[in-house]
Amino acid sequence: MEMSEIKDLVLRSQNQDKDAFSKLFDFYYDKITKYVFRRTLDVEYSKDITSNVFLKALDNIESFKWKNGDYSFDGWIFKIATNEINQYFRKQKRYKLIIDDPKIFFNLGDDNKVSNEIEKTIDNEKHFLILNKAIRQLKPIYGDIIHLRYFEEMPYNEISQILNKNESTVRVYCQRAIKELEEVLKKDANNFINYGN
Protein backbone atom coordinates (compact mmCIF):
# COMPACT_ATOMS: atom_id res chain seq x y z
CA MET A 1 0.00 0.00 0.00
CA GLU A 2 1.32 3.45 -0.95
CA MET A 3 2.16 5.84 1.87
CA SER A 4 -0.25 8.45 0.47
CA GLU A 5 -3.03 5.85 0.67
CA ILE A 6 -2.18 5.05 4.30
CA LYS A 7 -2.23 8.77 5.11
CA ASP A 8 -5.62 9.11 3.49
CA LEU A 9 -7.00 6.08 5.37
CA VAL A 10 -5.66 7.37 8.68
CA LEU A 11 -7.16 10.81 8.09
CA ARG A 12 -10.52 9.31 7.18
CA SER A 13 -10.36 6.95 10.17
CA GLN A 14 -9.79 9.98 12.37
CA ASN A 15 -13.08 11.26 10.99
CA GLN A 16 -14.87 8.04 12.00
CA ASP A 17 -14.90 6.50 8.50
CA LYS A 18 -15.56 2.78 9.04
CA ASP A 19 -14.53 1.74 5.57
CA ALA A 20 -11.17 3.50 5.89
CA PHE A 21 -10.43 1.93 9.27
CA SER A 22 -11.45 -1.47 7.92
CA LYS A 23 -8.88 -1.14 5.10
CA LEU A 24 -6.24 0.06 7.52
CA PHE A 25 -6.99 -2.94 9.75
CA ASP A 26 -6.71 -5.36 6.81
CA PHE A 27 -3.35 -3.89 5.89
CA TYR A 28 -1.83 -4.00 9.38
CA TYR A 29 -3.46 -7.14 10.85
CA ASP A 30 -1.02 -9.63 9.33
CA LYS A 31 2.00 -7.47 10.12
CA ILE A 32 0.99 -7.11 13.76
CA THR A 33 -0.02 -10.75 14.32
CA LYS A 34 3.24 -12.00 12.82
CA TYR A 35 5.28 -9.56 14.88
CA VAL A 36 3.44 -10.49 18.09
CA PHE A 37 3.59 -14.23 17.45
CA ARG A 38 7.30 -14.14 16.58
CA ARG A 39 7.91 -12.40 19.88
CA THR A 40 5.67 -14.51 22.12
CA LEU A 41 5.33 -17.87 20.31
CA ASP A 42 2.00 -18.18 22.03
CA VAL A 43 -1.17 -18.36 19.94
CA GLU A 44 -3.69 -17.37 22.60
CA TYR A 45 -1.61 -14.50 23.93
CA SER A 46 -0.85 -13.38 20.38
CA LYS A 47 -4.56 -13.13 19.68
CA ASP A 48 -5.16 -11.19 22.90
CA ILE A 49 -2.22 -8.87 22.34
CA THR A 50 -3.21 -8.24 18.72
CA SER A 51 -6.76 -7.43 19.83
CA ASN A 52 -5.43 -5.00 22.44
CA VAL A 53 -3.17 -3.33 19.89
CA PHE A 54 -6.06 -2.59 17.52
CA LEU A 55 -8.43 -1.58 20.31
CA LYS A 56 -5.84 0.89 21.60
CA ALA A 57 -5.12 2.09 18.08
CA LEU A 58 -8.82 2.79 17.51
CA ASP A 59 -9.21 4.48 20.90
CA ASN A 60 -6.26 6.79 20.21
CA ILE A 61 -6.35 7.28 16.46
CA GLU A 62 -8.04 10.67 16.81
CA SER A 63 -5.03 12.04 18.68
CA PHE A 64 -2.47 10.54 16.28
CA LYS A 65 -0.37 13.20 14.54
CA TRP A 66 2.00 12.72 11.60
CA LYS A 67 5.60 13.34 12.54
CA ASN A 68 9.06 11.90 11.86
CA GLY A 69 8.40 11.43 8.17
CA ASP A 70 6.31 8.94 6.31
CA TYR A 71 6.90 5.98 8.57
CA SER A 72 5.06 7.64 11.40
CA PHE A 73 1.91 5.48 11.41
CA ASP A 74 3.85 2.21 11.06
CA GLY A 75 6.02 3.36 13.95
CA TRP A 76 3.00 4.35 16.00
CA ILE A 77 1.12 1.07 15.66
CA PHE A 78 4.27 -1.02 16.15
CA LYS A 79 5.05 1.02 19.24
CA ILE A 80 1.67 0.07 20.69
CA ALA A 81 2.40 -3.57 19.80
CA THR A 82 5.90 -3.45 21.31
CA ASN A 83 4.56 -1.97 24.54
CA GLU A 84 1.87 -4.63 24.74
CA ILE A 85 4.42 -7.40 24.10
CA ASN A 86 6.80 -6.07 26.73
CA GLN A 87 3.92 -5.84 29.17
CA TYR A 88 3.17 -9.49 28.40
CA PHE A 89 6.81 -10.44 29.06
CA ARG A 90 6.83 -8.52 32.31
CA LYS A 91 3.68 -10.34 33.42
CA GLN A 92 4.79 -13.76 32.30
CA LYS A 93 8.50 -13.37 33.08
CA ARG A 94 9.12 -15.46 30.04
CA TYR A 95 12.44 -14.15 28.87
CA LYS A 96 14.24 -17.30 29.94
CA LEU A 97 12.51 -20.20 28.26
CA ILE A 98 13.83 -23.59 27.39
CA ILE A 99 13.62 -24.67 23.79
CA ASP A 100 14.44 -28.32 24.43
CA ASP A 101 10.85 -29.08 25.25
CA PRO A 102 8.68 -27.37 22.61
CA LYS A 103 5.60 -27.87 24.78
CA ILE A 104 7.20 -25.71 27.43
CA PHE A 105 8.67 -23.32 24.91
CA PHE A 106 5.44 -22.21 23.31
CA ASN A 107 1.84 -22.44 24.27
CA LEU A 108 -0.32 -23.48 21.36
CA GLY A 109 -3.51 -23.10 23.30
CA ASP A 110 -6.54 -25.30 22.68
CA ASP A 111 -5.89 -28.27 20.44
CA ASN A 112 -8.06 -26.88 17.68
CA LYS A 113 -7.36 -26.88 13.96
CA VAL A 114 -5.58 -23.51 13.98
CA SER A 115 -3.19 -24.52 16.74
CA ASN A 116 -2.37 -27.78 14.99
CA GLU A 117 -1.60 -25.97 11.76
CA ILE A 118 0.63 -23.50 13.57
CA GLU A 119 2.34 -26.35 15.39
CA LYS A 120 3.17 -27.95 12.04
CA THR A 121 4.42 -24.64 10.69
CA ILE A 122 6.67 -24.03 13.68
CA ASP A 123 7.96 -27.58 13.49
CA ASN A 124 9.19 -26.75 10.00
CA GLU A 125 10.88 -23.61 11.27
CA LYS A 126 13.54 -25.13 13.51
CA HIS A 127 16.07 -22.45 12.61
CA PHE A 128 13.57 -19.80 13.58
CA LEU A 129 13.05 -21.45 16.97
CA ILE A 130 16.78 -21.68 17.58
CA LEU A 131 17.27 -18.04 16.62
CA ASN A 132 14.30 -17.05 18.75
CA LYS A 133 15.66 -18.86 21.78
CA ALA A 134 19.02 -17.15 21.32
CA ILE A 135 17.39 -13.73 20.92
CA ARG A 136 15.56 -14.24 24.20
CA GLN A 137 18.88 -14.59 25.95
CA LEU A 138 19.87 -11.05 24.90
CA LYS A 139 18.91 -7.83 26.65
CA PRO A 140 15.23 -7.03 25.94
CA ILE A 141 16.17 -3.88 23.96
CA TYR A 142 18.45 -5.96 21.71
CA GLY A 143 15.63 -8.43 21.19
CA ASP A 144 13.29 -5.58 20.22
CA ILE A 145 15.81 -4.24 17.72
CA ILE A 146 16.60 -7.60 16.10
CA HIS A 147 12.93 -8.43 15.68
CA LEU A 148 12.06 -5.04 14.25
CA ARG A 149 15.13 -4.79 12.02
CA TYR A 150 15.43 -8.31 10.62
CA PHE A 151 12.05 -10.01 10.99
CA GLU A 152 9.90 -6.93 10.36
CA GLU A 153 12.53 -5.33 8.06
CA MET A 154 12.02 -1.86 9.43
CA PRO A 155 14.34 1.07 8.70
CA TYR A 156 16.41 2.46 11.54
CA ASN A 157 14.47 5.74 11.75
CA GLU A 158 11.23 3.85 12.30
CA ILE A 159 12.80 1.62 14.97
CA SER A 160 14.14 4.70 16.73
CA GLN A 161 10.60 6.09 16.79
CA ILE A 162 9.18 2.86 18.22
CA LEU A 163 11.82 2.49 20.91
CA ASN A 164 12.25 6.19 21.73
CA LYS A 165 15.98 6.06 20.99
CA ASN A 166 18.21 8.09 18.69
CA GLU A 167 18.70 6.57 15.27
CA SER A 168 22.47 6.42 15.84
CA THR A 169 21.92 4.65 19.17
CA VAL A 170 19.69 2.10 17.44
CA ARG A 171 22.38 1.46 14.82
CA VAL A 172 25.02 0.89 17.52
CA TYR A 173 22.69 -1.32 19.56
CA CYS A 174 21.86 -3.30 16.43
CA GLN A 175 25.54 -4.06 15.76
CA ARG A 176 26.05 -5.06 19.39
CA ALA A 177 22.91 -7.20 19.32
CA ILE A 178 24.14 -9.10 16.26
CA LYS A 179 27.54 -9.65 17.89
CA GLU A 180 25.99 -10.91 21.11
CA LEU A 181 23.56 -13.09 19.18
CA GLU A 182 26.49 -14.63 17.35
CA GLU A 183 28.19 -15.35 20.68
CA VAL A 184 25.05 -16.96 22.11
CA LEU A 185 24.65 -19.12 19.01
CA LYS A 186 28.27 -20.21 19.12
CA LYS A 187 27.85 -21.29 22.74
CA ASP A 188 24.71 -23.12 21.78
CA ALA A 189 26.33 -24.72 18.73
CA ASN A 190 24.82 -28.11 19.42
CA ASN A 191 21.36 -26.76 18.84
CA PHE A 192 22.59 -24.97 15.78
CA ILE A 193 24.16 -27.98 14.13
CA ASN A 194 22.52 -27.23 10.80
CA TYR A 195 23.57 -23.60 10.97
CA GLY A 196 23.62 -22.09 7.44
CA ASN A 197 22.50 -25.24 5.64
Next chain:
Amino acid sequence: MEIERLLKENKCNNINFGNHKEDLKNLLLNRDYFTKEKEYWDWRLTFSSLSFSLIIMMFSFAVPLFNNDSMVDSLERNTNVNNLGLVEWAGQDVKVYEMVEQKTKTLFYFDTRNDVLVHSEINNN
Protein backbone atom coordinates in the same frame (compact mmCIF):
# COMPACT_ATOMS: atom_id res chain seq x y z
CA MET B 1 26.44 -10.95 7.74
CA GLU B 2 25.75 -14.67 8.04
CA ILE B 3 23.57 -14.08 11.09
CA GLU B 4 21.74 -11.25 9.38
CA ARG B 5 21.05 -13.49 6.38
CA LEU B 6 19.78 -16.26 8.65
CA LEU B 7 17.46 -13.88 10.48
CA LYS B 8 16.00 -12.62 7.23
CA GLU B 9 15.54 -16.14 5.85
CA ASN B 10 13.97 -17.69 8.96
CA LYS B 11 11.03 -15.51 9.81
CA CYS B 12 8.28 -18.05 10.42
CA ASN B 13 5.95 -16.27 8.02
CA ASN B 14 3.14 -18.80 7.70
CA ILE B 15 1.01 -17.79 10.65
CA ASN B 16 -2.77 -17.69 10.42
CA PHE B 17 -5.13 -17.33 13.36
CA GLY B 18 -8.27 -18.55 11.57
CA ASN B 19 -11.40 -16.50 12.35
CA HIS B 20 -9.64 -14.18 14.75
CA LYS B 21 -9.16 -11.52 12.07
CA GLU B 22 -12.84 -11.34 11.10
CA ASP B 23 -14.02 -11.51 14.73
CA LEU B 24 -11.70 -8.70 15.77
CA LYS B 25 -12.64 -6.60 12.75
CA ASN B 26 -16.35 -6.92 13.55
CA LEU B 27 -15.67 -6.00 17.17
CA LEU B 28 -13.71 -2.91 16.15
CA LEU B 29 -16.16 -1.71 13.52
CA ASN B 30 -19.04 -1.97 15.99
CA ARG B 31 -17.36 0.22 18.58
CA ASP B 32 -18.97 3.48 19.71
CA TYR B 33 -16.15 5.42 18.06
CA PHE B 34 -17.85 5.19 14.68
CA THR B 35 -21.25 6.37 15.91
CA LYS B 36 -20.47 8.96 18.59
CA GLU B 37 -20.99 12.61 17.76
CA LYS B 38 -17.84 14.63 17.48
CA GLU B 39 -17.50 17.55 19.88
CA TYR B 40 -16.73 20.80 18.20
CA TRP B 41 -15.87 24.14 19.75
CA ASP B 42 -18.60 26.73 19.66
CA TRP B 43 -16.37 29.55 18.48
CA ARG B 44 -19.08 32.20 18.63
CA LEU B 45 -19.85 31.45 22.26
CA THR B 46 -16.19 31.21 23.21
CA PHE B 47 -15.35 34.44 21.42
CA SER B 48 -18.20 36.32 23.06
CA SER B 49 -17.17 34.99 26.49
CA LEU B 50 -13.56 35.99 25.97
CA SER B 51 -14.56 39.44 24.75
CA PHE B 52 -16.77 39.90 27.74
CA SER B 53 -13.97 38.88 30.11
CA LEU B 54 -11.60 41.25 28.39
CA ILE B 55 -14.03 44.12 28.85
CA ILE B 56 -14.40 43.23 32.52
CA MET B 57 -10.62 43.08 32.97
CA MET B 58 -10.16 46.44 31.26
CA PHE B 59 -12.93 47.83 33.35
CA SER B 60 -11.29 46.54 36.53
CA PHE B 61 -8.06 48.35 35.66
CA ALA B 62 -9.51 51.53 34.20
CA VAL B 63 -12.36 52.32 36.54
CA PRO B 64 -10.29 52.87 39.70
CA LEU B 65 -8.40 55.64 37.86
CA PHE B 66 -11.54 57.69 37.39
CA ASN B 67 -13.81 56.49 40.09
CA ASN B 68 -13.40 55.64 43.72
CA ASP B 69 -16.17 53.12 43.38
CA SER B 70 -14.63 49.59 43.33
CA MET B 71 -15.44 46.82 40.87
CA VAL B 72 -16.92 44.84 43.73
CA ASP B 73 -19.39 47.65 44.40
CA SER B 74 -20.32 47.70 40.70
CA LEU B 75 -20.91 43.98 40.68
CA GLU B 76 -22.96 44.20 43.89
CA ARG B 77 -25.31 46.64 42.13
CA ASN B 78 -25.58 44.59 38.94
CA THR B 79 -28.80 42.57 38.88
CA ASN B 80 -27.21 39.86 36.68
CA VAL B 81 -24.61 39.14 39.33
CA ASN B 82 -24.96 36.73 42.24
CA ASN B 83 -22.80 37.08 45.32
CA LEU B 84 -21.63 33.53 46.14
CA GLY B 85 -19.94 34.62 49.38
CA LEU B 86 -16.54 33.81 50.80
CA VAL B 87 -14.60 30.72 49.79
CA GLU B 88 -11.01 29.61 50.07
CA TRP B 89 -9.17 29.67 46.76
CA ALA B 90 -5.48 28.94 46.22
CA GLY B 91 -4.78 29.26 49.93
CA GLN B 92 -6.49 32.62 50.39
CA ASP B 93 -9.96 33.86 51.29
CA VAL B 94 -11.78 35.29 48.29
CA LYS B 95 -15.18 36.78 47.55
CA VAL B 96 -16.87 35.09 44.60
CA TYR B 97 -19.36 36.74 42.26
CA GLU B 98 -21.16 34.93 39.51
CA MET B 99 -22.30 36.80 36.41
CA VAL B 100 -24.88 34.96 34.31
CA GLU B 101 -25.38 35.90 30.69
CA GLN B 102 -27.31 33.59 28.33
CA LYS B 103 -25.43 30.26 28.45
CA THR B 104 -22.33 31.74 29.97
CA LYS B 105 -21.45 31.97 33.65
CA THR B 106 -18.45 34.06 34.62
CA LEU B 107 -17.00 33.74 38.10
CA PHE B 108 -14.93 36.57 39.61
CA TYR B 109 -12.67 35.99 42.60
CA PHE B 110 -11.67 39.04 44.67
CA ASP B 111 -9.13 39.26 47.46
CA THR B 112 -11.15 39.92 50.64
CA ARG B 113 -8.62 42.44 51.99
CA ASN B 114 -8.44 44.92 49.10
CA ASP B 115 -11.16 43.80 46.62
CA VAL B 116 -8.56 43.19 43.92
CA LEU B 117 -9.62 40.74 41.19
CA VAL B 118 -7.35 37.71 41.57
CA HIS B 119 -8.99 35.21 39.25
CA SER B 120 -11.88 34.77 36.84
CA GLU B 121 -13.27 31.82 34.98
CA ILE B 122 -15.88 31.28 32.32
CA ASN B 123 -18.19 28.28 32.12
CA ASN B 124 -20.23 27.56 29.02
CA ASN B 125 -23.29 25.39 29.58
